[in-house]
Amino acid sequence: MQATMTGFLLLLLVMNSIMIFRLSDRKSTDIIKHLRNMAWGVAGIIVPEMVILLTKDRRIAYYAFTFYYIAFAWYGMMIFRFSVSYSGYQLFKVYKSPLFWITVIESGALICGMFSEQFFTITHVRWYNHIYWISRGFSIFYGYAIISGIALVGAIAILIIAATQSAKIYRLKYSGIAIILVMMAVSCVTSQIQHQPIWVQVVCFAFGEMVIVYMAVHYAPKKLNQRVMRFVADKLNDGIVLYDDEHQLQLVTAGYSDAVGFKGMQGISNEELYWSKVISEANVGNAWNGRVMSVARDDGAYYYEIQHMALNEDGKFIGIVYWIRNVTESIKSYGEMVHRANFDELTGIYNEAHFHEMARKLLEEHPDTDFVMTCSSIEKFRVFKELFGREKYNDYLIRTAEALRTGLVHIPNCVYGRIGESDFYIMMPKKVFDSQQLLDAIDEVAKVYSTNNFGLIIKAGVYEITEPSQDMLAICNKASMACDTIKGNYGKRILWFDESIQKESMRRERYNAELSKAIEHGEIQIYLQPQVDKEGKVIGAEALARWVHREDGLIPPAHFIPFFEMNGRITELDICIWRQACEKLKEWKEKGRDDLHISVNISAKDLYALDIYEHHVSLVKEYSIDARNLKLEITESAIINDLKQHVRLVEKLQEAGFEIEMDDFGSAYSSFNMLKDICVDVLKIDMKFLGDTENEDRSHAILKSIVDLSKELHMKTVAEGVETEEQLNFLKEVGCDIYQGYYFSKPMSVADFEAKYL
Ligand code: C2E
Numbered sequence: 098m099q100a101t102m103t104g105f106l107l108l109l110l111v112m113n114s115i116m117i118f119r120l121s122d123r124k125s126t127d128i129i130k131h132l133r134n135m136a137w138g139v140a141g142i143i144v145p146e147m148v149i150l151l152t153k154d155r156r157i158a159y160y161a162f163t164f165y166y167i168a169f170a171w172y173g174m175m176i177f178r179f180s181v182s183y184s185g186y187q188l189f190k191v192y193k194s195p196l197f198w199i200t201v202i203e204s205g206a207l208i209c210g211m212f213s214e215q216f217f218t219i220t221h222v223r224w225y226n227h228i229y230w231i232s233r234g235f236s237i238f239y240g241y242a243i244i245s246g247i248a249l250v251g252a253i254a255i256l257i258i259a260a261t262q263s264a265k266i267y268r269l270k271y272s273g274i275a276i277i278l279v280m281m282a283v284s285c286v287t288s289q290i291q292h293q294p295i296w297v298q299v300v301c302f303a304f305g306e307m308v309i310v311y312m313a314v315h316y317a318p319k320k321l322n323q324r325v326m327r328f329v330a331d332k333l334n335d336g337i338v339l340y341d342d343e344h345q346l347q348l349v350t351a352g353y354s355d356a357v358g359f360k361g362m363q364g365i366s367n368e369e370l371y372w373s374k375v376i377s378e379a380n381v382g383n384a385w386n387g388r389v390m391s392v393a394r395d396d397g398a399y400y401y402e403i404q405h406m407a408l409n410e411d412g413k414f415i416g417i418v419y420w421i422r423n424v425t426e427s428i429k430s431y432g433e434m435v436h437r438a439n440f441d442e443l444t445g446i447y448n449e450a451h452f453h454e455m456a457r458k459l460l461e462e463h464p465d466t467d468f469v470m471t472c473s474s475i476e477k478f479r480v481f482k483e484l485f486g487r488e489k490y491n492d493y494l495i496r497t498a499e500a501l502r503t504g505l506v507h508i509p510n511c512v513y514g515r516i517g518e519s520d521f522y523i524m525m526p527k528k529v530f531d532s533q534q535l536l537d538a539i540d541e542v543a544k545v546y547s548t549n550n551f552g553l554i555i556k557a558g559v560y561e562i563t564e565p566s567q568d569m570l571a572i573c574n575k576a577s578m579a580c581d582t583i584k585g586n587y588g589k590r591i592l593w594f595d596e597s598i599q600k601e602s603m604r605r606e607r608y609n610a611e612l613s614k615a616i617e618h619g620e621i622q623i624y625l626q627p628q629v630d631k632e633g634k635v636i637g638a639e640a641l642a643r644w645v646h647r648e649d650g651l652i653p654p655a656h657f658i659p660f661f662e663m664n665g666r667i668t669e670l671d672i673c674i675w676r677q678a679c680e681k682l683k684e685w686k687e688k689g690r691d692d693l694h695i696s697v698n699i700s701a702k703d704l705y706a707l708d709i710y711e712h713h714v715s716l717v718k719e720y721s722i723d724a725r726n727l728k729l730e731i732t733e734s735a736i737i738n739d740l741k742q743h744v745r746l747v748e749k750l751q752e753a754g755f756e757i758e759m760d761d762f763g764s765a766y767s768s769f770n771m772l773k774d775i776c777v778d779v780l781k782i783d784m785k786f787l788g789d790t791e792n793e794d795r796s797h798a799i800l801k802s803i804v805d806l807s808k809e810l811h812m813k814t815v816a817e818g819v820e821t822e823e824q825l826n827f828l829k830e831v832g833c834d835i836y837q838g839y840y841f842s843k844p845m846s847v848a849d850f851e852a853k854y855l
């Protein structure tokens with residue numbers, strides 16, 4: 098039996114040595130170092146035990162026991178050190194050094210006591226019919242036992258604390274080793290109490306050590322890896338589904354049910370078929386393959402990106418893994434992004450870029466169809482916005498877009514969009530374009546927003562696309578040019594683009610380029626139209642701009658003023674006119690004719706571009722003329738744009754001595770209403786009241802009441818556009834103060850005016 102046991106221990110010793118060898122091979126971490134030391138400790142235990150088993154000599158057996166106990170003490174100390182390191186409890190490190198020195202002292206004491214047998218004695222016992230050496234400690238020996246016991250129990254305690262304090266998934270790492278140490282401790286105690294031969298403990302220690310190494314180096318980290326991976330996989334929002342080689346479901350992560358909306362495993366037991374159906378099997382290789390598929394659910398469309406990979410080991414199929422990701426959010430937000438990029442946010446119809454793109458596509462797809470481009474916009478949309486507010490204006494835009502949507506839904510090959518502030522463009526085949534229908538639709542919308550005071554005027558320019566290859570911007574511009582030409586031409590609300598419009602537009606561009614030079618070269622000149630009082634005496638004139646063009650001859654203001662008003666360059670021109678007027682007034686004054694005045698026009702744009710007050714005060718100062726002789730005509734619509742601000746301006750100008758005339762009074766929407774807020778010196782009555790022969794009686798009645806009212810408010814009245822004697826007589830009758838019109842004279846050059854009236 099002893100021989101068998103020795104052989105067995107020899108085997109354990111060899112295994113232990115291999116383990117030491119393998120551990121030396123590993124990257125030397127603290128833990129590996131401790132495990133290696135422990136393995137050395139085990140070797141130190143096995144060797145004396147083999148001697149004890151084999152020897153009959155009491156002395157040798159005693160010495161072997163001594164070395165056994167020394168090795169045991171070191172082993173205990175190493176287990177303690179290992180536990181401290183393994184658990185990471187730095188706190189216990191302080192015990193390492195005392196324990197070491199105690200072990201050194203113990204070892205020294207054991208060696209010293211070896212010859213005099215001071216600590217223990219050894220005897221033979223019969224155990225299961227065999228005779229073994231066993232030791233019996235004297236009372237002093239208990240000190241040694243207690244110290245070793247403390248080391249072992251301490252190590253166990255550390256591991257148990259670590260196990261209870263760590264996260265569940267780390268528990269196994271500590272608890273497994275703690276259990277082995279407990280088994281070791283129990284084997285020590287029982288063999289001591291029951292006087293068993295010590296090989297029982299030695300076997301227990303050797304095996305225990307191997308298990309600890311296995312647990313610490315192999316099993317626990319691997320298990321831990323798996324657990325952590327599973328943990329991570331379950332935390333993923335994506336679903337992972339794994340099937341084995343027989344297409345049996347092996348793994349479904351928690352994210353799967355969230356991603357796909359199926360609950361639990363049952364819902365998908367046959368899903369592999371389902372997934373493979375959507376992904377052609379032919380694709381399955383070693384690399385990830387996938388696609389996005391959509392699934393209609395009760396609560397809308399869902400999109401999944403499904404990736405899959407066949408798992409092969411040494412060329413043999415071992416399973417297939419699907420990775421299912423819910424990409425609904427990102428697909429939807431991508432969709433929204435595309436929508437935002439292509440559609441007008443307010444109305445939901447195409448924006449400029451997308452309209453151009455779609456119109457271009459349509460032209461290319463139907464090369465044999467004739468198309469028309471229509472641009473529709475509202476006249477004076479700024480006034481409209483001012484008057485009704487942003488909300489109502491937006492409401493108008495939305496309603497128009499809605500009308501387009503419903504009105505054009507049945508028309509094939511038709512695209513439409515909103516471009517800029519208030520323009521709507523429609524492109525459709527010429528043969529389905531119906532101008533009357535367009536007018537009716539326009540009227541329908543306009544009706545909603547027209548009030549007694551304000552008539553919403555919607556107009557449209559149409560361009561027949563004769564050259565589909567030209568730039569889309571150029572096509573749209575032509576429709577827009579036609580639309581812009583309608584300005585003021587209220588009888589006509591649809592205008593087809595033709596060459597004259599193009600020419601007109603090009604001419605404007607030319608004038609725009611030439612304006613500065615024209616001012617510099619004196620091509621912009623004032624023409625004067627006399628103003629006459631009740632006695633027929635010329636009391637002054639209105640200065641009206643003329644462009645004496647070196648190539649085009651005399652250009653009336655209708656050809657350039659509205660355009661310069663639109664692009665803001667009117668101020669440049671007006672300043673030039675005002676200066677000429679001042680110069681004339683100065684000359685006349687020097688000739689003793691300071692009874693004559695000149696009225697100049699101030700555009701709405703000037704009110705914003707200049708400090709009108711400062712400018713005019715310094716003008717009259719510069720020319721040393723009387724402010725009373727330079728009358729300022731501001732149109733009613735310019736004033737209403739920002740009533741509060743302009744009331745103040747008018748007051749200041751009046752304080753400085755200027756007379757303010759409200760031009761075109763009665764042409765806008767709330768003329769009478771405005772008079773309660775603003776106090777001008779003169780009302781210049783719009784000529785439409787005189788020219789209107791259709792409703793003559795009504796016009797006359799209004800004219801009369803304007804004059805009456807102005808008297809009441811202590812304002813003078815000027816009637817412009819007086820063409821006939823009857824008109825003049827009527828005006829005299831109702832009490833109008835001053836008259837201006839072709840009846841007396843057309844606007845004439847300054848030289849002619851001076852020759853005639855000075
Ligand atoms: P407005 O200020 O209302 O000027 C009166 C317009 O009526 C002038 O046209 C004048 O020639 C015309 N007119 C005068 N008497 C009669 C008449 O008996 N019958 C008819 N049918 N028309 C008559 P004009 O000179 O073509 O000016 C047109 C508009 O251009 C002016 O209307 C004014 O708004 C603008 N304008 C002219 N000169 C200037 C200027 O220097 N600065 C600015 N900002 N605007 C100007």
Ligand code: CA
Nearest residue numbers: 639698730760
């Ligand atoms: Ca005027």
Ligand code: CA
Nearest residue numbers: 760761781817
């Ligand atoms: Ca006028």
